[in-house]
Amino acid sequence: MGCQCRSNDELQQLVDEAKKYTSNGTVADYIPALEKANPGDLSVAIYYPDGKGYCAGDVSGKMTLQSISKVLTLALVLMEKGEDYVFSYVGKEPTGDPFNSIAKLETNKPSKPLNPMINAGALTVTHMIEGASVTERFERILHFIRELTQNPNIGFNEDVARSEYNTADLNRSLSYFLKQHHVINEDVEELIELYSKQCAIEMDSQDLARIGCVLAMNGKDLLTGRQIIPGDIARICKTFMVTCGMYNASGEFAINVGIPAKSGVSGGIMGAVPGKCGIGIYGAALDEKGNSVAGIKILEMMAKKYSLSMFNL
Numbered sequence: 001m002g003c004q005c006r007s008n009d010e011l012q013q014l015v016d017e018a019k020k021y022t023s024n025g026t027v028a029d030y031i032p033a034l035e036k037a038n039p040g041d042l043s044v045a046i047y048y049p050d051g052k053g054y055c056a057g058d059v060s061g062k063m064t065l066q067s068i069s070k071v072l073t074l075a076l077v078l079m080e081k082g083e084d085y086v087f088s089y090v091g092k093e094p095t096g097d098p099f100n101s102i103a104k105l106e107t108n109k110p111s112k113p114l115n116p117m118i119n120a121g122a123l124t125v126t127h128m129i130e131g132a133s134v135t136e137r138f139e140r141i142l143h144f145i146r147e148l149t150q151n152p153n154i155g156f157n158e159d160v161a162r163s164e165y166n167t168a169d170l171n172r173s174l175s176y177f178l179k180q181h182h183v184i185n186e187d188v189e190e191l192i193e194l195y196s197k198q199c200a201i202e203m204d205s206q207d208l209a210r211i212g213c214v215l216a217m218n219g220k221d222l223l224t225g226r227q228i229i230p231g232d233i234a235r236i237c238k239t240f241m242v243t244c245g246m247y248n249a250s251g252e253f254a255i256n257v258g259i260p261a262k263s264g265v266s267g268g269i270m271g272a273v274p275g276k277c278g279i280g281i282y283g284a285a286l287d288e289k290g291n292s293v294a295g296i297k298i299l300e301m302m303a304k305k306y307s308l309s310m311f312n313l
């Protein structure tokens with residue numbers, strides 16, 4: 001039997017406990033602008049479908065979405081292009097490799113990224129976002145995310161976007177490989193610009209929890225009554241979050257926590273507990289696989305305290 005969180009204080013206790021672990025991690029530095037983050041910052045928010053929400057920690061702290069954005073662009077292209085089209089270009093299998101690995105692109109025949117949560121797959125998905133220009137395509141992603149959060153003020157961090165664009169040579173390599181193999185066919189610089197902006201979309205943990213809740217409730221925002229994402233597509237997104245959402249730590253995370261979740265190198269984690277609630281976390285100190293150290297600790301504690309594992313009903 002699950003029990004709900006009832007106060008910010010309850011969450012604050014978990015933050016205090018998990019904060020001890022922030023010193024075990026380090027902030028991402030391969031995107032130079034991310035290095036400015038404070039490794040000690042930690043915030044958590046939980047959002048229920050009836051509109052009740054609780055949060056604790058450094059709640060005004062904002063994070064860029066980074067890899068968390070991959071789930072949202074996937075939802076958008078599935079809505080626009082349909083399942084058959086999207087999955088003819090990107091697979092559905094976990095890799096067990098780091099998110100930016102190029103290795104399996106060459107060994108998988110015909111050449112097709114194994115899933116949309118690794119960079120090669122996410123670039124393929126972003127390539128499918130329609131529009132006449134990078135600006136128009138980015139506006140469409142932003143509009144969708146503003147709907148999901150019900151927050152018209154969501155924008156992006158220009159510093160982080162520029163910093164990633166200037167240093168994204170590995171993502172350029174992946175894109176050129178994909179172009180050579182006819183998985184994508186656009187100008188690589190435009191794709192990298194769009195992808196860097198998408199990754200730099202910025203929000204706080206409460207916004208993130210609200211998106212998690214929409215996914216948790218099969219794509220519906222129960223407060224407004226709007227079906228923002230079709231149920232089948234929300235299900236596909238959550239399934240990818242279980243199998244590939246925490247990079248090559250997804251298996252261990254499924255056993256220890258059991259919540260569909262997606263992390264990003266900024267230190268964000270979005271959780272979508274099926275039928276129950278959404279969770280947003282920001283903790284910039286990362287473990288060696290690129291997941292928020294304290295974020296994982298908090299999720300382990302929340303899963304136990306509120307019986308959130310989907311494998312433990």
Ligand SMILES: NC(=O)CC[C@H](N)C(=O)O
Binds near residue numbers: 119199263
């Ligand atoms: N793991 C991540 O969060 C990766 C996102 C980052 N923008 C990249 O493509 O390298």
